[in-house]
Amino acid sequence: MDLKSTLKLNDGNEIPLLGFGVFRAAEGEETYQAVIKALDIGYRHLDTAMIYGNEVSVGKALYDSGLKRQEVFVTTKLWNDDVRKGNIRSALEASLARLKLDYIDLYLIHWPADGYVKAYLEMIKLKEEGLIKSIGVSNFHEHHLNDIFKATDVCPAVDQIECHPHLPQHKLIKFCADKGIAVEAWSPLGGQRSQGALINDPLILKIADKYGKSGAQVLIRWQLQRGVIVLPKSVHAQRIEQNAQVFDFSLDSEDLELIETLNNGQRYGSDPETFDF
16 A cells, blocks of 8 residues: 555545545645645645635646646545525536636535535536546535435445544444445544544553554554545644655554544534534
8 A cells, every 4th residue: 555545436436545635724835735746755745625615726836737637536525505496507617717727526515505415416417427436425414425325326436524543433434334335534643623632542652652653644644544545634744754654554453443532522523413514
């Protein structure tokens, strides 16, 4: 396993297991330089969204990298207002224009906002037109996915969810696995709201010390060994590089069991059942 390792999705497309996220990275030089650095190191999976406000910078960095389009897997997301208004095609076309791309590798419904089933059915058509390679969802629970299954036999390729040792999401991950849906983890390090609670947890730091790694590297490796696609985010060059250095060690079964003891059901992002945006 290395930085170019991929997972085959249920539609036959392949997605790199380690992605580079740009949530809360500022439009302009910050995002541009972070993506340039990530691509230079060898990341081949970029994860952005319309609501992040940085698609233009992601697209510019991708273009300036000199890499061929087919070498990089690009994900962006359909925002809630567009789901509610039914603006699926226009929202996708706007994202394509900002990214300066002809197609999106993975297009996700960002949250289960009212109208998500209708939006998903529209995305199927856009996939058939070649504007999207794979379609999926984000922050969907089992009942949201079941709504999709009732409406179509085109199964989402991915469900991107908040996932880390405080919220390991075992039940949802198993449900997705049984349906052939790949799971992606956002906020795998806990995110800003966790205030470093996971990265600096004494147990994580003890395990990290055992392998000569950082807490972040242990948290990313834990996800990879669960078969979860992981999307760490940083705008700091050293951390971007460090987060990619997770393929030269494996956590043993004892450490995997210890990490399980951190499960306390704590969310650091919004709850898909109660979000209000």
